[in-house]
Amino acid sequence: MTASSSTADGSLPAHASPAFPPLYSPPNSRPQQLDEYGVSDLQLNGARAKSPNHDTFAAPTSAPYNTATTHALSTSSLPADSSAAADAESRPPPPPSLLSPAVTPPVTPGETTSAHTNLLHPSPSAPSDTTAELPHQHSLRQRRPSKPRPRLLETLPEVNCVVRARIPTTTGQEMFLHLYTNNVDGKEHLAIVFGGNIRSRSLDAERPGETELDRMIRGAYVGTLYPGRTSSRTGEGSSAAVGQRQQQGEYDDDAAQAVREQEVQERQAPLVRIHSECYTGETVWSARCDCGEQLDEAARLMSLPSAASSGGVIVYLRQEGRGIGLSEKLKAYNLQDLGSDTYEANLLLRHPADARSYGLATAMLLDLGLGGDQGIRLLTNNPDKVSAVEGPNREVVVKERVPMVPLAWRTGGKEGIKSQEVERYLSTKIEKFKHMLNAA
């Protein structure tokens, strides 16, 4: 890609990165699956699995955050839990739609949401003091948090980049929007790619019977489109061009691999953000969360001149409302206005506190050539994301975690989101979801 210049300091105006309207708001099928199988059924079954909140990704507890701070990562294993494994084996296997991602993150960092307990409508015999609190709040206080563990699966989902297009942005920075289909859900997940070195293997692959025009229309071209262009296959020496020429028999596998390896060695690990859809925070200016700000910040960092050679990718997963969908998230908002925090509100709606998974992100990163030893630098505060995105066999290596510090914290409140809601949202993320953020 030929990227046009970004602003000198790489700054982007609020929501300069494209906000994505909810092209597809998922039908709320996941809760039924969870009702059937229960969140606690998700057990660890692999030796390489890491406990996100164990020491591996422990947050620095004393030093205040600093955007320049990065944290080297190491790996550790959890001991196998044979009784849990035996228990899990006696149950029917969860459906692939739920578990095919490599790691289902610890969906409920507290106790499992019972499939059979309706917290909003407790049994008439259960004691409750409705004058003091909502009926469900007593139940929540009785819960003893226990650490759920991610499930490690053998295989990653299959993904296919069906189209990409150049998006000039309001800052002058260009990026390429890649649209993916997959074999585990009906959603169109996206990869927002910055820089010219990152190519999708599935997009570049030859489709039977297609013409050069077909290839250009679906974005499988090298270089730049211009009126009258007739071939998708210009450009020399890049791994994409090599990929195309390899398919034409001009390179053997070893030579192509050598070109790719040389390119990889010359680049530092690209920045990656795994971002979950948030219509409210990204499109309708909600100050309940910092999602829109995080999307903008990720795009800003990937647009910096220093990131130009390595490039960057925002994997935009359609996991609205931490996987519960927009409709349920709006109910959660109302419960929050009634006094619950974001964690409790999900449980009260009989969802896991966090229903997301990241196997699709791993598969998309692999398709974009970001697997292997080169590694990625992952922008997140979420310890579960760090471990989950690496995949069952560490197909993607997170070399570095780059914290996402709220703008208001970094600027002493001069910029960024200011609201009681966002403060509560952030403190719940730290206290209950164990995000690696320390208030300075």
Ligand SMILES: Nc1nc2c(ncn2[C@@H]2O[C@H](COP(=O)(O)OP(=O)(O)OP(=O)(O)O)[C@@H](O)[C@H]2O)c(=O)[nH]1
């Ligand atoms: N259920 C629910 N989801 C929310 C709420 N506010 C934001 N979200 C969703 O939360 C997701 C973003 O997750 P966060 O927990 O903020 O952050 P994260 O992605 O886990 O971690 P970082 O990588 O550090 O940003 C998006 O899918 C939002 O739609 C809320 O009040 N309730």
